[in-house]
Structure formats: C-alpha cells, structure tokens
Amino acid sequence: xxxxxxxxxxxxxxxxxxxxxxxxxxxxxxxxxxxxxxxxxxxxxxxxxxxxxxxxxxxxxxxxxxxxxxxxxxxxxxxxxxxxxxxxxxxxxxxxxxxxxxxxxxxxxxxxxxxxxxxxxxxxxxxxxxxxxxxxxxxxxxxxxxxxxxxxxxxxxxxxxxxxxxxxxxxxxxxxxxxxxxxxxxxxxxxxxxxxxxxxxxxxxxxxxxxxxxxxxxxxxxxxxxxxxxxxxxxxxxxxxxxxxxxxxxxxxxxxxxxxxxxxxxxxxxxxxxxxxxxxxxxxxxxxxxxxxxxxxxxxxxxxxxxxxxxxxxxxxxxxxxxxxxxxxxxxxxxxxxxxxxxxxxxxxxxxxxxxxxxxxxxxxxxxxxxxxxxxxxxxxxxxxxxxxxxxxxxxxx
Ligand code: GLV
Ligand code: MN
Ligand code: MN
Numbered sequence: 001x002x003x004x005x006x007x008x009x010x011x012x013x014x015x016x017x018x019x020x021x022x023x024x025x026x027x028x029x030x031x032x033x034x035x036x037x038x039x040x041x042x043x044x045x046x047x048x049x050x051x052x053x054x055x056x057x058x059x060x061x062x063x064x065x066x067x068x069x070x071x072x073x074x075x076x077x078x079x080x081x082x083x084x085x086x087x088x089x090x091x092x093x094x095x096x097x098x099x100x101x102x103x104x105x106x107x108x109x110x111x112x113x114x115x116x117x118x119x120x121x122x123x124x125x126x127x128x129x130x131x132x133x134x135x136x137x138x139x140x141x142x143x144x145x146x147x148x149x150x151x152x153x154x155x156x157x158x159x160x161x162x163x164x165x166x167x168x169x170x171x172x173x174x175x176x177x178x179x180x181x182x183x184x185x186x187x188x189x190x191x192x193x194x195x196x197x198x199x200x201x202x203x204x205x206x207x208x209x210x211x212x213x214x215x216x217x218x219x220x221x222x223x224x225x226x227x228x229x230x231x232x233x234x235x236x237x238x239x240x241x242x243x244x245x246x247x248x249x250x251x252x253x254x255x256x257x258x259x260x261x262x263x264x265x266x267x268x269x270x271x272x273x274x275x276x277x278x279x280x281x282x283x284x285x286x287x288x289x290x291x292x293x294x295x296x297x298x299x300x301x302x303x304x305x306x307x308x309x310x311x312x313x314x315x316x317x318x319x320x321x322x323x324x325x326x327x328x329x330x331x332x333x334x335x336x337x338x339x340x341x342x343x344x345x346x347x348x349x350x351x352x353x354x355x356x357x358x359x360x361x362x363x364x365x366x367x368x369x370x371x372x373x374x375x376x377x378x379x380x381x382x383x384x385x386x387x388x389x390x391x392x393x394x395x396x397x398x
Contacts, residue, residue: 005097005386006379011039012089016079023082023373028057028120028131029163036077036089040117043096049115055168056145056160057119058132063099064109064397069176071109071397073098073389074116076132076347080124084375086183090363092117094181094386101390111176111397118347125150125159127207128313133347135169137354142167172351177324177396178358180348181389183377187368188340195384197338198329199320199360202349203251204285205278206314210237210254210296214305216261216269227267228304231259234271237296237307241275244291250279251343252288274312278343282317318349321357328359332391337361344370361388 016024016032026033037059044051044061053059060072075091095115102109119132126148134140146167148156160167189197212230238254245252253276260270275292279285293309300307329337340362352358363377363385 002383004100005093005383008043008093008096012036012093013085015039018082018373021082021373024079024085025081026077026079026083027081027125028078029125029159029165033057033078034163037117040077040092044115047096047099049099052170054136054170055166056132056135057163057165058136058170059117060114060170061096062112062114064112066112068112068174070112070114070174071393072114072116072172072175072178072351073180073393074114074118075180075182076118076121078120078122078124080122080371082373083122083371084183084369084373086365086375086377087185087370088121088182090183090377090382090385091181094382094389097386098390098393101386102394105390105394107394107398109397112174113393113397114175116178116347121347123207123313126156129207129315129345130347130350133350136172137350137356139350139354142169172354172356175351175356178348178351178356179328179361179389179392179396180346180358181361181363181385182346183370183375184362184365185342185344185368185370187365189338189362189364190366190368192338194338195364195381196388197340197362197364198325199348199362200322200325200339200341201320202315202318202345203278203280203341203343204282204315204317205276205343205345206285206289207312208275208277208289208293209310209312210234210273210275210293211308211310212237212271212273212296212300212305214269214303215267217267219265219267222267229267230271230303230305231268233296233300233303233305233307234273236299237292238273240295240299241277241292244288244295245277248279248284248288250277250284250288252277252292315345315349316353318352320348320352320359324357324359327395328361328392331395332388337388359392361385361392
C-alpha cells in the first residue's frame with residue numbers, strides 16, 4: 001500500500017505546481033487539470049476499472065458488478081489558485097490505494113464501487129463551488145450553468161469545447177452511498193490527537209459579488225471632499241464583514257478584488273469584491289450577509305457611490321447521515337474516531353443535499369493550514385486514512 005500511494009503521490013507532485021510559490025494552479029479544463037484527469041484514467045485502466053467520463057469533466061472508475069446500487073468514493077483534482085497538494089487529490093489517490101488494499105485482501109465487491117473525480121469543486125474558474133457534482137446530482141440545471149463565464153469572459157460551454165468536452169453530464173442515480181476522504185482544513189484532529197476523523201456536517205456558506213461603483217477622477221486634482229471613491233466604500237465594507245463575523249461566531253472573507261481602471265493616479269470607477277461568508281446556521285448566514293450588505297449600502301450613501309450585491313454560489317447547511325457517520329466512527333478496530341463539523345464545502349455535501357447518504361473521513365493536518373501552498377499532512381496519517389477508507393468500503397460494498 002505504501003508503495004502504491006507514494007508512487008501516485010509522486011506522479012501528481014509536479015503537475016500544475018508553481019516554481020515560485022510551490023503551490024498548485026489546477027483550474028478546470030486548462031492544461032494541468034486536463035493532465036490530472038488523463039492520469040486518473042490511466043490509473044483506472046491499469047487497475048482494469050471501467051472508466052465513465054462525462055462532458056463536464058466528471059470521471060468515475062468502476063470496480064465490481066456492472067450495475068446496481070453503488071458505493072462511490074473520491075473527491076476532486078482541481079485546486080484553488082495557489083492551493084495545496086492535498087485538498088482534493090488526497091481523496092482521489094486514497095480511493096485508488098484503498099481499492100489496491102481491498103484487492104490484496106482478496107475482497108470481491110458485492111456492490112459496485114466507483115472512484116469519482118468531480119470537476120471544478122473549488123469554483124476557482126467559473127465561480128460556482130462544486131460545479132461538477134451539482135450538475136451530476138441534478139441540483140444545478142445545465143441551462144443555468146451554460147451561462148457561467150470565467151474571469152476572461154469565456155463561457156463554460158466554450159471552455160468545455162476547447163477541452164474536448166461536450167457538456168453531457170453523468171448520472172448518479174445508482175449511487176447508494178458516497179464517502180469522501182479529505183485532508184482536514186483545521187486543527188480539530190490535532191487537538192484530539194487523532195489521525196482520522198469523521199464529518200458530522202458542513203456549515204452553510206456562500207459567495208456574494210459586491211459591485212461598488214463611483215466616479216473615476218484625477219488622484220491629484222480632485223479635492224478629497226469632491227470624490228465618489230468606491231475603494232473607500234469597499235474598504236469599510238471589508239472591515240464591517242470582519243466585525244460582523246466575529247460578533248456572530250461566523251466567518252467572512254473578501255479574498256478577491258478587481259479594481260477598474262486599476263491605475264495608481266486615478267480614483268477608481270469600480271471595485272468588485274467577492275464575499276465568502278460561512279455561519280453555523282442558514283439563518284445566521286443570511287443575517288451576516290444582510291448586515292454586511294446594509295453597512296456597505298449605508299457607507300455608499302455617505303461616499304456618493306453605489307453598491308449592488310449578487311449571490312453567485314450558495315450552499316445550504318449539511319447534516320451528514322448520522323447513522324453512517326456513527327458506524328464509520330465506531331465500527332472498526334482501535335479507539336473511536338472523532339466526529340467533527342467543518343466550515344469547508346465539499347462534493348459530499350452536494351450529494352448529501354441531493355438525498356444520497358454521504359459521509360466524510362478527514363485526515364489530520366498538522367498545521368490546519370489549507371487553500372495555501374503550506375497545506376500539509378504526514379504520510380503516516382495519509383496511510384491510516386487509506387486503511388480507514390478501505391475498511392469502510394469493505395463494509396459498505398460487501
Ligand atoms: C472549498 O474548499 C471551500 O470550502 O471553499
Ligand atoms: Mn478546497
Ligand atoms: Mn476539497
């Protein structure tokens with residue numbers, strides 16, 4: 001198992017890696033992510049798994065019976081901009097390694113086992129998180145997805161066509177259970193001294209685009225009191241978001257900003273910023289976004305600017321199947337695994353919301369850092385994760 005895992009991990013290490021930061025740029029349908037999907041298909045074929053690839057970049061490699069109720073496991077291979085090595089690929093590589101473990105145990109699946117790769121999980125190119133799994137689960141209609149554009153204005157169907165994909169979407173109708181293994185994106189497991197844990201649920205979260213508009217003007221000759229500067233309105237809104245999230249025990253981040261015309265010696269005409277907001281309940285999330293929007297609008301009134309807020313990607317609260325999580329946490333040798341919530345979004349949340357009983361296994365992250373080149377996990381913990389996943393699949397697919 002160690003060899004299989006390490007060999008696959010070494011294959012992936014250089015793909016899409018920045019020589020400057022050491023982080024990964026694996027945006028969907030571009031060269032690195034396309035190479036990763038081809039790599040996955042090769043790994044599947046080398047294991048005599050049947051590859052089902054759709055026209056939006058989702059791929060499933062099947063083992064066992066040709067049809068019938070299936071157990072799905074896997075994750076994603078795309079990354080955030082300048083992301084870490086583990087977020088996504090750990091779940092895919094662990095799933096392939098778990099199949100190797102099960103074969104070495106002589107296990108013959110009574111139910112079909114599929115290893116899935118879902119496309120554009122991070123929403124880093126088209127803005128909607130978990131794009132591939134939403135389409136496959138039927139919770140995002142193609143009629144809506146086909147209107148999405150990337151930062152350069154490229155429409156999703158055109159990006160797909162350029163990557164040789166035709167927009168058809170595979171079906172998850174036969175999937176009885178989904179289990180996603182993922183690197184933990186916090187420090188709960190470190191604090192609990194556990195190599196693996198099980199997810200209880202996912203906080204509701206969403207992305208909202210804030211468009212601040214004002215009046216472009218000369219940075220030197222325009223008196224301070226004569227300006228309509230959208231940068232000021234944005235700056236105050238970012239401070240308000242931080243304060244409101246702290247007060248609510250929630251999270252709020254402006255991590256992406258575009259300024260027009262983006263010149264040093266001009267008051268900008270427009271600032272567009274994206275709010276990532278997350279909260280323990282849907283009510284708290286709505287209240288947080290409303291409070292930040294209201295404070296931004298109030299400030300716009302004082303600055304002589306205007307603000308419009310548009311929801312781009314919203315994910316409801318997820319409570320994973322408690323019975324399944326309980327069985328995963330307790331029904332194995334050794335001590336119980338901790339059951340912990342997460343504030344990060346995952347394809348498992350999308351499948352769960354679509355009515356597919358789903359569960360997640362987390363692998364300890366020593367620093368808790370994620371969505372960063374500094375994301376990490378110990379190889380020994382990754383291998384515990386593979387064993388845990390193999391045990392889980394064996395119970396679910398026998
Ligand atoms: C996905 O990783 C997210 O939570 O944004
Ligand atoms: Mn992520
Ligand atoms: Mn992920």
